[in-house]
Amino acid sequence: MKELDPLLHSQLRLAIISLLLSVEEADFNYLKEKTEATSGNLSIQLDKLSNAGYINVRKEIVGKKPRTSCCLTEKGREALNAYVACLKEYLGKVM
Amino acid sequence: MEDKKINEMESLELISDMIRKTKSEASMKQDYNAFLFYGYFTMLVSVTVWLFTLFTGEREYAFIWFAMFIPYLWTNFIGKQKGVEVVTYLKSSLGSIWKVIGSMFGLTVIAIVAIGVIVGKIDFSLMMPLSIIYAGIGTSMTGLVIKEKWFVWLPLMGLLAAVYMLLTGKYDNSWNLLFGLSFLVFMVIPAHIVRSKIQES
Secondary structure, three states: OOOOOOOOOOHHHHHHHHHHHOOOEEEEHHHHHOOOOOOOHHHHHHHHHHHHHOOOEEEEEEOOEEEEEEOOOOHHHHHHHHHHHHHHHHHHOOO | OOOOOOHHHHHHHHHHHHHHHHHHOOOOOOHHHHHHHHHHHHHHHHHHHHHHHHHHHHHHHHHHHHHHHHHHHHHHHHHHHHHOOEEEEHHHHHHHHHHHHHHHHHHHHHHHHHHHHHHOOHHHHHHHHHHHHHHHHHHHHHHHHHHHHHHHHHHHHHHHHHHHHHHOOOOHHHHHHHHHHHHHHHHHHHHHHHHHHHHHH
């Protein structure tokens, strides 16, 4: 049986990727509100996902305020698909 | 939420929970303010131009119609200032539709001026039926995307005004009222119907 992607097998990182799956782009505040994570922790996890190439992070200034927006990459989408397939396989064997 | 390990069952639950959380944005259950803003603004300009033309007899007051670019510029400016928290695929598609429609308005103005300079007569009267057609197509396409039949079919009623203008071919003051009326039919009325449906649900 394949091993679950360790990068996705974490509560907050999986939540971020799942949120980004259904939207084209989401900003930091949106992700923070939906995941109920702290700003510091969310930043760290976004960096990890970005470094792995699972998400694209864009930083810009909008109306004098910094804005961080994120979107899922093709690599991230494929990783989530593989992760879900792996989960199904695992749960299928257990149940 | 923290950076902690979860079991397989919790993972699946988390994925479906997060997807569910984004559904409220994806379902387009917004308040349709943009349609009401454009619709009522058009009606205001429509009555203003009609009254000025009626009491002065000067058809040059039709140039007040250029105020129609104000809500377009305003919504773009405000959108950029505020920034948006989330862009759904639905919002993105609708944005693209209205970007094309907006470009058609702009290009028509440029074409009328450029061709007018060449032929020696700049006549903006054609802008009115064309604008009804453009805005009607945009509203219908929006209706198809968001699956709201009021937005799909009522623009066809508005198109009657455009066909009337094209057939008569000669601008008169009634066109101004007709223009506002058509926006009432295909923007304001469906927006209110859909808003009330959302509030009821």
